[in-house]
């Protein structure tokens with residue numbers, strides 16, 4: 001019996017000292033102290049021994065029990081210590097290390113330019129309104145003095161929808177919608193997406209953006225001078241104080257007289273360069289005094305009001321502002337391009 005106890009002791013203490021994790025240690029506890037363990041068995045047999053032996057063996061077995069218990073406890077501490085030793089090396093944090101930058105998105109360059117334009121016009125008292133991208137023939141053409149079969153319709157290559165509606169070819173239809181709802185005086189701009197049925201190249205896309213402007217008041221209050229000073233003020237704000245505006249006679253059925261509006265190239269200041277193709281001028285879009293026929297089509301009395309309107313290419317403005325020479329870059333979604341803004 002004593003031999004047996006000594007053997008258990010030797011084996012148990014050796015195995016316990018080798019345990020490397022708490023799960024193994026728990027297994028050993030069951031093995032050496034559990035109800036079915038050898039030691040428990042020995043203790044159970046003690047009562048059958050002679051009186052002398054009973055005392056001696058009983059003491060030995062109980063002592064071993066205590067030794068095994070404390071052995072396990074000590075090993076448990078050692079295992080926990082081991083787990084944490086080296087943790088400062090393993091989980092070292094260098095608080096002086098520069099932080100990792102969180103990648104933030106930003107507004108698309110066209111949206112940035114649009115907001116900038118809205119701010120400029122807001123400072124001049126213009127309200128920003130939006131129209132609809134799917135329009136009907138009446139608002140896109142007829143109400144703007146472009147009747148069916150009139151050759152002026154050929155100025156706009158239109159995407160027709162199967163239901164007879166169309167994708168608006170310009171933001172001008174919103175002039176009509178706004179005037180049907182509001183009486184002069186007012187000044188608005190209408191930024192928005194427009195569509196033309198044309199092949200895309202460096203300066204053309206079938207989907208692009210316009211900024212329309214419309215200011216209407218009593219007849220004696222508005223002249224071409226207002227048109228010119230408003231557009232010039234806008235251009236100077238956008239491209240710099242030195243920018244000059246030039247109006248050339250042009251034709252749009254919904255204005256009379258109508259103009260093509262050019263600005264001096266902000267890159268060469270009008271001397272001629274790659275951006276302005278050597279001319280010193282960059283064309284931004286149409287403008288003119290609202291044709292009285294448009295007023296009557298929205299139910300205004302003839303000759304009571306006067307107004308001016310303009311429609312500029314927002315993409316064109318962005319191209320000039322950022323020196324971008326291919327409009328398709330704005331729609332390509334290439335991050336190498338977009339991240340430059």
Ligand code: PHE
Pocket residue numbers: 169170171172212252255258285286287288309310311312
């Ligand atoms: N809507 C015209 C276009 O599509 C531009 C324009 C707007 C011209 C307002 C004159 C007045 O080209």
